[in-house]
Amino acid sequence: MTPDEILARLEAPLSLRRRLGYLAVLLAGLGGALLTGTLWATEPALPGRTAAAFGLLTTVGLGWAGYGGWALTRRAPLYARDRVIAAWIALAAWLAGGAGVAALAATRGSFPAGMAVVVAVLGAAAAVNLVVAHRRRAALRRLRG
Template identity: 45%
Template sequence: MSEQDPAARRDVPRELERALAAEASLGSRMRHVAVGLAGASGAALVAVLWATEPHPLPARTQAVFAALIAIGLAWAAFATWVLSRHRPLFAQDRVLGARLALLVTVVTGTAGTALAAARSTAAGTLATALTGAVLVAAAALVLSRARRRRRELLRLRDALRRETP
């Protein structure tokens, strides 16, 4: 944006207003409600399944159940954090959500590959590892896009602050 271009300077507040309206829209909030409910419901379902097993489960199964509950609770906590903010987040929620998605994808892909290596054929292990790698790459791309969007919004905010007396 040129310092000399008054039309470009007038567009900054409008562009930031549009971006923040999309960030705080009812649709955005409802998506976070859905994420929170899905995470909490998934954690509750696994916890009930675990609690109602008639026999003691093997340690590995207990570890997986605990990890699945932790993942569900992490998504529920994330959604609660976003919904409790009463100020613009400037896409900070997108970055945090993408980080969480990348972490969960790496852990799940690694655990799945290790399990396949222990119990499957070489082809099954390779297929699992490739699937995990594709999902990790997709999550990394989402994180990259979220960071870029956050930088863009912060740049707009800073430009508006510089122009406002």
């Protein structure tokens, strides 16, 4: 692929495949937020931790729905900005979820090793994804000039 072909692809609008992917993200986030939000709203006797988890899941779902909607409305090339934003959403969701798991472990006085491994792996994946997204964006911006 020549540099001119790469630059032409960088300037192109989102493909149908990418648009359908963002539509799926929007619908999945909205569906998840509606499901957890409805459960949260219709069950008044939920324990505090469960209500907090539903609130977190609703917020994360709305975040992904907002991201999908934002990406669908962009007419200009994104230069991997969408990947950086998605990586930040994932890292923020992990931080909030990890804090919730840590708070739950603190109230129970124990932290199962399996749960610690899961939280650590998810956190590492979110951090690596953020680094890769930033590098990809920087590479595309260098190509653009």
